[in-house]
Amino acid sequence: MKHQMKFLAVAAAAMLAAGSVCAQTAGTWMVRAGATQLAPVGPSGCMTAPDYGDGSGCTRSNVSADTQLAGGITYMYTDNISFDVPLALPFKHNVIGAGSLEGAGKLGEVKALPMTVFLQYRFLEANAKFRPYVGLGVTYAYFFDEQGSYHLTQTTNPGGPPTSFTVDAKFILTPQIGATLALNDKWFIDVFYSKAKLSTTTHFSTGQSMNADLDPAAYGIAVGYKF
Amino acid sequence: MKQFKVLATALAAALLVAACGGGGNGDQTPPVKYSAVVSFGDSLSDTGTYNVGAIKAAGGGMFTVNGIVGAIGADPVPSYNWAQLVSASAVGKPSCSARLGGFGVAETAVAGCTNYAQGGSRVTDPNGIGNASGGAVAAGTMTAGALTEPVVTQIANYIKDSGGFTGSELITVLAGPNDLFAALNKLTADANAAASTAFVGSVTTALVTGAGAAPAGAAAAIQNAMGAAMAKAAAASGATTISIFTAGGNAGVSTAAASGNTAVMNVAGITAYAGTAQGLANTAFGYTLVGGLVANLAPANQATAVPAISAAITTAGAAANASSASIVNAAAQAAGADAVTNGYNNNTNLANATAIGTAAGNAASTAFVTSMVTSLTTGAGAAPSAAATAIQTAMGSAITAAAGVSGATNTSIFTAATNAGVMTAAGAGNTAVMNMTLINSVMGAAQTAAITNGNTYAAGAGALAARNAVVTAAATLAGYVKDMVNKGAKHVVVLNLPDMSLTPSARGTIIYNADGSIKDNSSQQLVLALVNAFNAELQKDLGVTLGVPANGVLLVDFFTNMQNNVNDPGHYALTNTKDVACNLTAPANALATAGHDDGSSLVCNASNLIAGDTSHYMFADKVHPTPYSYKLMSQVVNKIMIQAGWL
Numbered sequence: 001m002k003h004q005m006k007f008l009a010v011a012a013a014a015m016l017a018a019g020s021v022c023a024q025t026a027g028t029w030m031v032r033a034g035a036t037q038l039a040p041v042g043p044s045g046c047m048t049a050p051d052y053g054d055g056s057g058c059t060r061s062n063v064s065a066d067t068q069l070a071g072g073i074t075y076m077y078t079d080n081i082s083f084d085v086p087l088a089l090p091f092k093h094n095v096i097g098a099g100s101l102e103g104a105g106k107l108g109e110v111k112a113l114p115m116t117v118f119l120q121y122r123f124l125e126a127n128a129k130f131r132p133y134v135g136l137g138v139t140y141a142y143f144f145d146e147q148g149s150y151h152l153t154q155t156t157n158p159g160g161p162p163t164s165f166t167v168d169a170k171f172i173l174t175p176q177i178g179a180t181l182a183l184n185d186k187w188f189i190d191v192f193y194s195k196a197k198l199s200t201t202t203h204f205s206t207g208q209s210m211n212a213d214l215d216p217a218a219y220g221i222a223v224g225y226k227f
Numbered sequence: 228m229k230q231f232k233v234l235a236t237a238l239a240a241a242l243l244v245a246a247c248g249g250g251g252n253g254d255q256t257p258p259v260k261y262s263a264v265v266s267f268g269d270s271l272s273d274t275g276t277y278n279v280g281a282i283k284a285a286g287g288g289m290f291t292v293n294g295i296v297g298a299i300g301a302d303p304v305p306s307y308n309w310a311q312l313v314s315a316s317a318v319g320k321p322s323c324s325a326r327l328g329g330f331g332v333a334e335t336a337v338a339g340c341t342n343y344a345q346g347g348s349r350v351t352d353p354n355g356i357g358n359a360s361g362g363a364v365a366a367g368t369m370t371a372g373a374l375t376e377p378v379v380t381q382i383a384n385y386i387k388d389s390g391g392f393t394g395s396e397l398i399t400v401l402a403g404p405n406d407l408f409a410a411l412n413k414l415t416a417d418a419n420a421a422a423s424t425a426f427v428g429s430v431t432t433a434l435v436t437g438a439g440a441a442p443a444g445a446a447a448a449i450q451n452a453m454g455a456a457m458a459k460a461a462a463a464s465g466a467t468t469i470s471i472f473t474a475g476g477n478a479g480v481s482t483a484a485a486s487g488n489t490a491v492m493n494v495a496g497i498t499a500y501a502g503t504a505q506g507l508a509n510t511a512f513g514y515t516l517v518g519g520l521v522a523n524l525a526p527a528n529q530a531t532a533v534p535a536i537s538a539a540i541t542t543a544g545a546a547a548n549a550s551s552a553s554i555v556n557a558a559a560q561a562a563g564a565d566a567v568t569n570g571y572n573n574n575t576n577l578a579n580a581t582a583i584g585t586a587a588g589n590a591a592s593t594a595f596v597t598s599m600v601t602s603l604t605t606g607a608g609a610a611p612s613a614a615a616t617a618i619q620t621a622m623g624s625a626i627t628a629a630a631g632v633s634g635a636t637n638t639s640i641f642t643a644a645t646n647a648g649v650m651t652a653a654g655a656g657n658t659a660v661m662n663m664t665l666i667n668s669v670m671g672a673a674q675t676a677a678i679t680n681g682n683t684y685a686a687g688a689g690a691l692a693a694r695n696a697v698v699t700a701a702a703t704l705a706g707y708v709k710d711m712v713n714k715g716a717k718h719v720v721v722l723n724l725p726d727m728s729l730t731p732s733a734r735g736t737i738i739y740n741a742d743g744s745i746k747d748n749s750s751q752q753l754v755l756a757l758v759n760a761f762n763a764e765l766q767k768d769l770g771v772t773l774g775v776p777a778n779g780v781l782l783v784d785f786f787t788n789m790q791n792n793v794n795d796p797g798h799y800a801l802t803n804t805k806d807v808a809c810n811l812t813a814p815a816n817a818l819a820t821a822g823h824d825d826g827s828s829l830v831c832n833a834s835n836l837i838a839g840d841t842s843h844y845m846f847a848d849k850v851h852p853t854p855y856s857y858k859l860m861s862q863v864v865n866k867i868m869i870q871a872g873w874l
Contacts, residue, residue, distance in 0.1 A: 050859060052866060053798025054791040103870040108253055147253030151869050158861040159307075159315020160300015162252035207302075 024180070024226070025126040028076040032190050034222025036070035038091045038112065043098040044202075044212035051208075052100035052155075059155075060099030061107060061202075063214060066091040071222050072190075079126040084118040084135065086220070090144070095202075097151070107152040110167055111145040114196075114216075116174055128182075135176035141198055143167035148205075156206045164205045172198050174218075186226050194218045257317065259874055261718070262395035264314035264322050265341040267381045268402045269355075270829075270851060272310040272344030276324045276374060277829060279332040285817045287830035290346050290851040292808055292841070294832035303842045304854040310342060310399055312861035313720075317397050317874060325388065330372035336388065341396075343381035346829065347373040349405045350700045350707070353380065356405045378402045378707060392715035397873070399864075400708055401722040401785070403765070404850070406700035407757050410693035414753075418689050419461075422681030426472060427453045427479070429673035434483035439490030441483040452482040465822060472677065476670045480661070481650055491669075492649070493660050500660075501645045504598035508641070512591035513540050516555060519583030520562040520576050528571045535565040550636050551591075555584030595644060596622045603652035606659065614655035621651040690753060694760050701761040705768030712779040718873055720781050720864065721769065723762040725789035728755035731807055732849035762786055776871045788863045792845060792856070799859050801845050808841035809848050827851075 024030070042062035051059035070088035077083060090111040097104030120135035146165050153163045178192030195217045202210045266272045270290035278288025287293050289306060297305040299315050311321035322342040328334030329345075347355035355375025376384070378400070386392070431449045435441050441449070456478030460471045480491050517536050521529045539561030543554040559580040566573040576583070596619055604615045625647030629640040649660045708719050727733055728751045736750035771777045773784040793804045809831035813819040816826025816835055828848035847853045852860065868874035 049798055049800035050862070051798055052791075052863065053795045054787070058798060101866065101870075104866065105869070145251065147251045149253050150255045150257055151874075152253070153255060154316045154865040154874060155862055155869065157300040158312040158858065158865050159319075159321065160298070162255050164252055 023127045023185075024076055024079070024082075024122060024131060026076050026078045029227040030074040030076075030188075030224050031071065031227075032074070032188075032222035032224030033069070033071035034190070034220060035067055036086070036088050036218055036220035037065055037067040038093075038114070038216050038218050039065035040093065040198075040212075040214035040216040042212070042214075044210050046099070047204075047210045048208045054100070057100045059097075059101050059210075061101070061210065061212070062096045062098045063110075063212070064094040064096060066093055066112075068092075070220055074120075074224075076122075076126075080122050082120045082122060082133070084120050084137075086116055086118070088114075095152075097155075101155060104151055104155060106149050107155075108146060108148040108165060110143050110147075110165075113142045113144065114174075114218075115140045115142065118174070118176055120176070120178075122180075130179060130181050132179040133177070135178070135192075135194075137174040137176060137194070139172050139174045139196060140169065141172060141196075141200070142169045143200075152204075156204060156208065161205075165202050167202050168200045170198060170200050172196050178220075180224065188224045188226065190220070190222045190224050192218075192220050257874065259317075259872070260395070261317045261397040262393065263341045264310070264317050264397045264399065265385055266310040266314075266322060266344050266399045266401075267378050267385075268310075268344040268400060269348045269405050270344075270346035271404070272308060272342065272399065272401050273346045274308060274311055274322055274324045274340075274342045274344070276326055276345045277329045278324070279327050280330050281817075282330050282830060285830040286832040286834060287817075287828075290828050291847045291857060292828065292831055292833070292836065292853050295854055304858050306854050308852075308854075308857045309860035309864060310344065310401075312858060313397075313399060313864050313868075314342075316861070316865050325384065326374065326376070329374040334374055336384075341385070341389075343376075343385055344401075345374050345376050345381070347375035347405055348381070348402065349375065349377050349409060350402050350704045351377050351379050352406070352409070353377050356408055375405075378704065382707060382711060386714070392711060394715050394717040396716065396718070398711065398716055398719045399722070400704070400719060402704055403697070403700055403724050403761050404727060407697050407724070407727065407754070407761065410696040410757065411754070413696070414685060414689045414693045417692070418681045418685040421684040421689075422468075422677040423454075423457055423471075423475070425680035426475060426673045426677035427457075429676040430476060430479045430669055433669040433672065434479060434488055434491065437490060439488060441486035441488035445483060445486035445488070448486060449479050449482045452478040464820070472670070472674055476666070476673070477654065480666055481654060484650060484653070485646070491662050491666055493662050497645065497649055497660050500599060500602040500649075501641065503602065504595045504645075505641055507598045508591040508595035509544065511594035512551075512554075512587045513537065515587035515590040516540060516558050516583060519579070519586060520558060520573070522576055524571065524573060524576075528566075528569060528573075531569050532562055532565045532573070536561045548636055551584055551588045555580060555587070558584075592623075592626050592640075592644075595641060596626070596648070599645065599648045603648055603657055603660070608657060608659035608663075610652040610655035610657035614652060614657075617655060618648050618651045621647040685753075686749070690756075693753070693757060697757045697761045698764045701764035702768050705765055708769060708780060709778075717779045718781070719779055720783060720868065720873070721765070722783045722785040722864070723765055723773075724758045725785050726755065726793075727758050727850070728752070729789060729793045729804075730850045731805065731846055734805065735849065758786065774867050774870065776873060781868065781871050781873060783864055783867045785860070785863070788860070792859065796845070800843055801856070801859075802840070802843040804845040806837075806844065807846050807848050808836055808844040808853050810835045810837050811848055 040063040043060040046058035068089040068091050072084055072086040074082050074084045090113045092111050094106050095108045097107050116137040116139040118135040118137035120133045122131045122133040124131050148163045148165055156163045174194050174196040176192055176194035180188045180190045182188045198214045198216055273290060275288040282288060291306060293306050295303055295306045307321055314322035323340035325337055325340045325343045326334055327337055347357040349355045357373035358375040359372050427450055431446050434449055435443050435446045453475040457471050457475040460466055460474035484491055517533055520536055521532045536558050539557045540554055543549060543557035559577055562573055563577055600615050600618050603618055604610050604612050622644045625643040626640055629635055629643035653661055708721055711719055733751045733754045737745055738747040740746045766782060769780050769782055771780050771782045773782050792799050796804050809828050810816055811819055811824040811826035813821045817830045819826030828851045831847055843855050844853050845856045865874055
């Protein structure tokens with residue numbers, strides 16, 4: 001991290017030397033739009049009994065990544081400190097069989113809506129063309145519209161009523177790094193990377209549950225406008 | 228600003244879903260369409276072939292805990308087996324038995340049902356486990372009434388019913404356990420026969436050799452007697468190895484003794500009994516004879532007659548070849564001489580001499596028998612008093628028979644009576660007359676020879692024969708599967724044999740030491756070896772990799788799954804993988820024999836379970852799963868099919 005910061009600082013210094021004037025001063029509002037990818041890590045922990053355990057293995061799942069139209073609103077509280085609220089369409093993730101269910105394909109899908117407020121610190125001067133930043137957000141990770149699949153039903157409750165599931169919502173902290181590159185006085189490009197620590201539990205209608213450390217990474221790029 | 232709206236909309240939608248409780252049903256469309264699930268096999272797949280007549284009346288029908296009602300997927304798990312649940316998964320409804328009947332009820336076909344599996348069925352042999360073996364079975368019969376149509380017949384019936392394979396069926400095949408049981412039964416019978424032969428041979432040899440032994444010519448009689456006794460003992464309810472060997476040994480010893488073997492008898496003891504008895508008999512004989520010959524004489528005449536007659540009896544009795552007649556004759560002559568000498572008339576008594584002699588003989592016999600019975604039914608090692616009548620009757624018969632023989636003497640009659648009494652007493656458990664040291668030694672050596680021979684057979688030729696039998700069954704089954712594919716079947720799911728060595732049935736063969744450690748698990752290991760031999764042959768002949776479909780065949784590793792169930796019960800929410808949920812004893816279980824926990828889950832339901840919560844037990848009876856266990860089975864089959872792209 002420290003190494004990366006140093007690299008960014010050097011890059012920013014180089015841009016400053018170019019002499020552009022692009023202010024992100026206190027009181028400035030910025031909006032942006034682009035795309036964000038949300039990528040959880042896997043696999044999950046073991047499904048509670050009855051699973052397909054054999055001493056070394058058990059029933060697990062992976063969650064696929066998704067990219068959605070996304071953006072955000074930023075308010076410069078001082079020349080360096082800002083508040084940022086990312087906005088995005090809900091992310092749709094597939095739940096894929098893993099562990100003993102490797103190869104079983106899609107067990108279901110779930111939509112995720114992470115709602116976050118970041119407190120950011122933006123380096124360099126307000127009018128720097130390139131401004132790296134770091135942030136720490138409070139996220140409410142909310143999951144909805146969970147849909148089980150035929151294969152989930154037939155592996156958990158053969159021939160029975162469809163197996164459904166829900167995923168617990170969680171409050172978590174989300175650290176973030178990013179940077180803006182001013183294109184002109186109004187328009188800029190924003191990139192960021194964040195990595196949250198998210199452990200949640202999936203509850204199945206069969207009475208079983210499955211813990212997962214999803215620890216999602218988010219990558220975003222957007223075009224922004226300053227007011 | 229527009230983005231706020233997006234967020235707001237998304238949030239509202241999310242809240243709406245949340246308010247509804249979350250978690251939708253998603254797309255439940257099966258990716259692979261099947262017309263029906265068709266099952267071939269045995270009790271593990273049977274959906275109620277025998278749910279008729281007395282079995283139905285007993286609340287049974289399937290080989291699990293019957294009668295747990297509820298929709299599939301409900302808790303407690305309702306009474307469906309894995310084949311039904313796979314059917315419900317693949318085509319939306321559980322399968323049903325294509326044939327009904329058995330146990331005295333005529334077989335009928337059921338239209339629209341495609342599960343042909345029948346409890347007890349083998350791969351090719353129609354004589355399955357519990358089959359009536361061709362004999363007529365009365366209605367209401369609870370045992371030996373299973374149809375057990377073999378897999379080859381089941382397949383033929385499906386082809387006949389449906390017109391042939393269309394390729395749209397999902398076919399399940401699970402067979403072979405009953406061929407393994409049949410092989411084990413044959414092995415047990417053959418090993419027992421080998422052991423019995425060794426036992427009989429050892430006993431016979433010991434009884435016809437050595438000092439005091441029966442002549443070699445008695446060997447055949449001894450062998451025949453032992454064979455008959457052991458067959459009778461084996462057929463008796465509650466027969467054990469010990470009871471069979473004991474019966475055989477007793478028959479052998481008795482026959483040997485009757486053939487003149489004195490080594491097995493306690494000769495000194497018997498001689499003492501006979502001596503006492505003979506003394507009492509002589510006394511009774513003398514008193515009766517003298518009394519008869521001096522009856523109604525004047526006291527003065529009696530005073531001279533009694534010593535004279537008594538002296539004559541003593542002299543005649545001491546002569547070689549003395550008999551009742553010779554003694555009575557001598558006594559009558561002495562009585563007559565005394566009457567002449569002393570001048571009185573004894574003609575009346577002398578005229579009755581023969582009758583008096585008969586009465587004296589009867590008195591002697593009675594005294595002899597009474598004494599022998601007393602000796603043989605009292606004291607250490609004696610037969611119980613209840614045996615007295617039998618001893619008495621046997622001796623009486625022997626006396627009558629011996630007396631009727633021409634040239635019968637007192638000695639020959641008493642010897643015959645003694646032998647009859649002793650043999651009967653020995654048969655009734657009198658050890659005092661037997662040479663128990665010798666007999667125990669003979670029996671011990673014979674049992675060792677029997678066990679060694681039986682084990683040698685079981686481990687050698689017998690095990691090989693059993694292995695060959697199951698390998699043949701596996702190869703035949705693989706042939707049937709490939710034949711179905713050749714005839715148009717496109718999806719045949721074959722389950723290999725579970726690890727049957729982990730069933731309560733196989734575990735029950737383990738012999739433990741006093742400290743709980745295993746003394747002998749060779750029978751259990753034999754089961755495992757046979758299962759492995761079957762599975763290896765099945766897989767080799769099908770030419771497939773476990774879990775990987777090829778040429779229309781998908782081989783499911785039921786073997787490993789069952790091991791996982793037992794070794795990792797927690798993963799499967801199994802609370803007990805060793806004991807049975809059903810009460811398998813009589814009278815709770817209608818298929819049990821009194822005194823044995825040998826009932827079947829075929830008539831097991833909620834009313835005859837053991838006490839406690841058995842809902843997550845693995846086994847219903849000693850070989851069949853509970854409904855919960857069947858559900859686990861169906862999950863595994865579904866999983867493998869999903870991974871193979873078949874579901």
